[in-house]
Amino acid sequence: MDPANLHDRLSRVRETIAGAAGRSGRDAASVRLVAITKGHSAAALRAALEAGLGEIGENRVQEALAKFGEVHDALESAGTTRHLVGPLQRNKARDAVALFDWIQSIDSSRIARAVSDRAESERAEPLPVLIEVNVAGEEQRHGFAPDETADAALEVAELPGLSLRGLMAMAPYTDDEATLRRTFASVRRLWEEVRRQGAEVDTLSMGMSNDYALAIEEGSTMIRLGTALLGPRGG
Numbered sequence: 001m002d003p004a005n006l007h008d009r010l011s012r013v014r015e016t017i018a019g020a021a022g023r024s025g026r027d028a029a030s031v032r033l034v035a036i037t038k039g040h041s042a043a044a045l046r047a048a049l050e051a052g053l054g055e056i057g058e059n060r061v062q063e064a065l066a067k068f069g070e071v072h073d074a075l076e077s078a079g080t081t082r083h084l085v086g087p088l089q090r091n092k093a094r095d096a097v098a099l100f101d102w103i104q105s106i107d108s109s110r111i112a113r114a115v116s117d118r119a120e121s122e123r124a125e126p127l128p129v130l131i132e133v134n135v136a137g138e139e140q141r142h143g144f145a146p147d148e149t150a151d152a153a154l155e156v157a158e159l160p161g162l163s164l165r166g167l168m169a170m171a172p173y174t175d176d177e178a179t180l181r182r183t184f185a186s187v188r189r190l191w192e193e194v195r196r197q198g199a200e201v202d203t204l205s206m207g208m209s210n211d212y213a214l215a216i217e218e219g220s221t222m223i224r225l226g227t228a229l230l231g232p233r234g235g
Helices: 003-023 042-050 061-070 072-078 090-099 109-122 146-157 177-196 212-217
Strands: 032-036 055-058 081-084 102-106 127-133 162-169 203-205 222-225
Touching: 003 212, 042 055, 042 061, 042 072, 055 061, 061 072, 061 081, 061 090, 081 090, 090 109, 102 109, 102 162, 109 127, 109 146, 109 162, 127 146, 146 162, 146 177, 162 177, 177 203, 177 212, 203 222, 212 222
Parallel strands: 032 055, 032 222, 055 081, 081 102, 102 127, 127 162, 162 203
Antiparallel strands: none
C-alpha cells in the first residue's frame, strides 16, 4: 500500500465526516472512525496504524489472530482499539475475548452468554459490546430482529462479563438514498428506545464506505470504513 494514497483517502474521509456531522448539528469529534482491515495484509494494517488510525476492525477471528501476531508490537505501542465486526461462533468466544477490545456483533442471546462467561473469567473489566440488529430482516444477515432488540439489550446489559455500549447495523446494499435514510433512522429510534428503557448506551455503529455520510446525518456515532480508507481488499 502506498502511504500517500492512504493519507489522501483519510483526509477526504475526515472532510466528509466533518460535513455530515455539521449537517446533523454535531461536532466531527462525536463520530468514531473504525478502519476495517479485513481482507487486507498485515502491511496494510501497519500502514493504517502509522497513519494514526487508532481503531481497527476485523471480521474473522482466525484472520485477526494471524494478522495481529505479525504486527503485535505496533498494535501495542499505538494503543490500538481492536473491534470484531463480523459474526462470532460460540467456539471462538475464548479467542475473541483475548484478541479484541470490543465485539460489535452480538447477534444472539447464546453468543452473548458465551462471551460474557469468557470475559468474566479472563478479563479484569467487562468487555464492551454492541448488539447487532438485522434491520432489513435479510436471511443472509446476522442479528436480532428490530422488535427483539430492546429486550435483547436489557438482557445483555445484565450479563456480568459484558458492558453494553449500543447497537450496530448494516444497511441494505443499495444506492437509494431514501432507503438508506429510512434504515439508519429506524436503527437510531431503536437505540433511543433502548436508552429510554434504562440501558446506558452511548454508541450507534452504522455506516460503511458507500453510505457513511448518510449514516452520520441520521445519528451514527461510529462508522466502519474499509475500501474508503484502504482501497480494494488484498492490499
